[in-house]
Amino acid sequence: MSRFFKDILKEGDFSISDVFTEVKKDFPALDLSRIEPLIKALIRMKVRITAISYNTIDPLGNPVVSSGIIMRPLNRKPRGVLHFLPSANIDKFGSGSDALIIFEGVLSFLGYIVIIPDLLGNGVTKDTLESPFLMADNTGRVAYDMHRAAIEYFPGITGSPLQKHISIGGYSMGGSSALALVRHIEKEQPEDIIIDRAIIGGGIYDMNVAFEEFAKTGYAQYPAAPGIFKAYDIWYGLNLDYSRIFIGPLLENMDSWLDRTHYRDQLIEWIGQDLHKYMHPDFFTPERNSEIKKLWDKFRENSLVDGWTPKTHILIAHASDDLSVPTRVATYTVEQFRKRGACIRSLYGKGGHYEFGKWFFLRMGIHLLMKRMAFWTRH
Helix, strand or coil, rough: CCCCEEEEEHHHHHCCHHHHHHHHHHHCCCCCCCCCHHHHHHHCCCCEEEEEEEEEECCCCEEEEEEEEEEECCCCCCCEEEEEEECCCCCCCCCCCHCCCHHHHHHHCCCEEEEECCCCCCHHHHCCCCCCCCCCCHHHHHHHHHHHHHHHHHHHCCCCCCCCEEEEEECCHHHHHHHHHHHHHHHHCCCEEEEEEEEECCCCCHHHHHHHHHHHHCCCCCCCCHHHHHHHHHCCCCCHHHEEEEECHHHHHHHHHHCCEEEECHHHHHCCCCCCHCCCCHHHCCCHHHHHHHHHHHHHHCCCCCCCCCCCCCEEEEECCCCCCHHHHHHHHHHHHHEEEEEEEEEEEHHHHHHHHHHHHHHHHEEEEECCCCCCCCC
């Protein structure tokens, strides 16, 4: 009897054309006219995407059932395993187990088995659990349990075990989640999971560093902080007095605005990008106030930089002009890990959080295609 894997929720077979349809829907401004015909001509394979449910725990240690997707090439031997963590779902309706075909799964069309957990607050838990945004221990555990569920799933479905050697990746919140998964695997040291390399980008790996930068600039391209504060309040039972954290329309409308039923552009329109218009003045002072300090203390507990040194080879990529996740988060992470002897490479580019993120995925995919996945595969 399986300890982690529970059920197949649904599945379907998809072509690369379906991926381009999804990408155009998510990124309508992205010009793919030059590469789309070439990639469609080169990649004629299909992949099967299976949404599964599995056993894991919530941040309080209570058992819960979560969900995610497993993508695998049809009628050919997979060239490797990639555990890819999803970018932040601003609303709660776009997870892998809901949609099946999502942008992050494009790498499966290069011959990879791709595992993408929904994480809590999405998929089968979207209406029952608050998303534990950027809670490092739980994120790592939930992603790890998804991988264990995939290990249990594969022999019965394909007749072959899941390969031990894996790569881990993710961008934005997916970058943070990927680092959390690396840490959890290194802590568990399972014999049947060996990380060859992790490639992450655009993530918040230390929230105190991130929010110190936000307090300096007073600007955030996307107002992510309010949702994070709400999640921490709920899961840690902080009983926050929001009149000492938020101001203006956000304070008046936070219950409806932060219920994860609204899209990113709606929240930017309502909340804005100037933190001085929705954050309490104490947020910008070194002393802060007692309510904000409650959050800062919990952020410190959830640092993905402090308290460990990665053994895994990790590439950290970030836009040098990122206005959503301060670049200082990446440079601080790289500096601290290197001081402790970790094998860390860094890559910085232009385009801001969203443009750099699009090309992060595209460059990765093109490189895998042209190099026959040598970038990911351990030799």
